[in-house]
Amino acid sequence: MRTTVIFRAVNTALLAAGVLSGCAFTPAYERPATPQPAAFKELSGWAPAAPADALDRGPWWHLFEDPVLDGLMRQVEVGNQNVAAAVAAYDQARATVAGQRGALFPSLTLNGGANRSGSGGGSNSSGNNGGNGNNDGGRTSNSYRLNIGSSWEPDVWGRLRAGVAVAQANAQASAADLASARLSAQGELAADYFSLRSVDAQRALLATSIDGYRRVLKITQNRFDVGIVPHSDVYQAQTQLASAQSDDLALARQRAQFEHAIAVLIGKAPADFALAPAAWKVTVPDVPVGVPSTLLERRPDIAAAERAVAAANAQIGIVRSAYFPQIGLSASYGPSAGAIGDLFKASSVAWALGLSATETIFNGGANRAAVRGANAAREQVVARYRQAVLTAFADVEDQLAATRVLAQQQDLQRQASAAADKVEEQVLNRYKAGQVSYSEVVQAQVTALNARRALVQTQGNRQGTAVALIQALGGGWHADRLAAQE
Numbered sequence: 001m002r003t004t005v006i007f008r009a010v011n012t013a014l015l016a017a018g019v020l021s022g023c024a025f026t027p028a029y030e031r032p033a034t035p036q037p038a039a040f041k042e043l044s045g046w047a048p049a050a051p052a053d054a055l056d057r058g059p060w061w062h063l064f065e066d067p068v069l070d071g072l073m074r075q076v077e078v079g080n081q082n083v084a085a086a087v088a089a090y091d092q093a094r095a096t097v098a099g100q101r102g103a104l105f106p107s108l109t110l111n112g113g114a115n116r117s118g119s120g121g122g123s124n125s126s127g128n129n130g131g132n133g134n135n136d137g138g139r140t141s142n143s144y145r146l147n148i149g150s151s152w153e154p155d156v157w158g159r160l161r162a163g164v165a166v167a168q169a170n171a172q173a174s175a176a177d178l179a180s181a182r183l184s185a186q187g188e189l190a191a192d193y194f195s196l197r198s199v200d201a202q203r204a205l206l207a208t209s210i211d212g213y214r215r216v217l218k219i220t221q222n223r224f225d226v227g228i229v230p231h232s233d234v235y236q237a238q239t240q241l242a243s244a245q246s247d248d249l250a251l252a253r254q255r256a257q258f259e260h261a262i263a264v265l266i267g268k269a270p271a272d273f274a275l276a277p278a279a280w281k282v283t284v285p286d287v288p289v290g291v292p293s294t295l296l297e298r299r300p301d302i303a304a305a306e307r308a309v310a311a312a313n314a315q316i317g318i319v320r321s322a323y324f325p326q327i328g329l330s331a332s333y334g335p336s337a338g339a340i341g342d343l344f345k346a347s348s349v350a351w352a353l354g355l356s357a358t359e360t361i362f363n364g365g366a367n368r369a370a371v372r373g374a375n376a377a378r379e380q381v382v383a384r385y386r387q388a389v390l391t392a393f394a395d396v397e398d399q400l401a402a403t404r405v406l407a408q409q410q411d412l413q414r415q416a417s418a419a420a421d422k423v424e425e426q427v428l429n430r431y432k433a434g435q436v437s438y439s440e441v442v443q444a445q446v447t448a449l450n451a452r453r454a455l456v457q458t459q460g461n462r463q464g465t466a467v468a469l470i471q472a473l474g475g476g477w478h479a480d481r482l483a484a485q486e
Helices: 002-020 060-064 067-079 081-102 159-225 231-265 292-298 300-323 340-344 366-432 438-472
Strands: 107-119 139-152 326-337 349-358
Touching: 060 067, 060 159, 060 438, 067 081, 067 159, 081 159, 159 231, 159 300, 159 438, 231 438, 292 300, 292 366, 300 366, 366 438
Parallel strands: none
Antiparallel strands: 107 139, 139 326, 326 349
16 A cells, blocks of 8 residues: 555656656757858869769778778778777767766665664672672664665756757767867878878989989099099089988988878887888879868868857756756655564555755856856857858868869979970080080089979879868768767
8 A cells, every 4th residue: 555655656746747847948959050152262163073972982092092091091090099089088978978868767776784782781790609690681682674765856947858968969079079080180191191102202203313413423523534524513413413312311301200100190109110112103083072061061070069059058958947946856665673574574664755846045146147158158169160160161262272273283393394304305415515514414403303303292282182172071971970879
């Protein structure tokens, strides 16, 4: 009978709490409006021909068709420590969501105990004859208890649900941060890798030029030995050879720095990593751009900023609920007896059911200030979200402009390099025929080498710009994955 009464009371309280729980004070959330131009300005008159879904077909770095780069990218996921930290942060955020959801349900506790207590004392006297004394012992008693307790805070005003919403939005923002960390590490790795290959190509050019300078030095030395040219020609040839060798050492230093950076990105100590020189495949893919509005879905940093707005919006509901009383339900059921065998007798059972409500009558306007602060915090993150969108638009425009200009520069530098090669060949032949001074040879050789290196550098810059454009577009990531991860 007592158990039935308890269940009826609990059910009544649950029903009342369920009716009241429809009252929520979190504002309806809408994604803040942002500027969305119809098209990118820097695409005017020029557009890549790649299919629009090229970035969705697989890892974006496959567009560069470099198997060595593919192998390095696979190591970023497991070795990069920034990515590992972002993974741990995301796991922590998901655990917070689970903890917030747990607050929506009642908590149950089971406790038991045993006590032994005594009172009074005894006396012991004996005569000279060793007679027996009197011993009046005190009283002792045992008590045992076993209790099941429950407590629950009904989400009457939506405060707990708002807490779950905050945790979920934060977890989704953390997932977007994880995607940003991956994309950043991948982009940095690709940029360093292409820079290293560009340096390798420049060193190959220098190696060819150094061999040529050695041959010219020998020719000049022979001509000087027979009195055809002055000693200054020999000195100039020696100077040019030494300068080229010095430039090669500077490039070797740059290559080592890029190699060390790649090692750190894949989670290895530089001493344990080496990347051998290899043929450079100068592939510059046409990157699909689309329209500016797609950035809101493809950029993980924008998604993280938008989720921060959602979390701030839900936080307003938590703060508003402070205007209303906190309601709690508690219940206990269990026996208490002086002997273990009596614990399971109906006469030993005791129960209790409680309802509590706490309301702040006066706190000097603290609640009103907290609501005002929560609204201001939301406006702050809204401004940051809009700034992130504007920055993303600018990033894409910058890379589009760089892509177009570098493509034009490459064509011009290829023409300049071909012309400089012809001039170098003709001037060297004329020098061998005694028609020009060695100074003209030096000038032609320096011009030709600089033109070749400039072409190689531009090719490397084009690959780096393609990587930066892919990063600016968000890679192959989509914001709709956030909901699926929860």
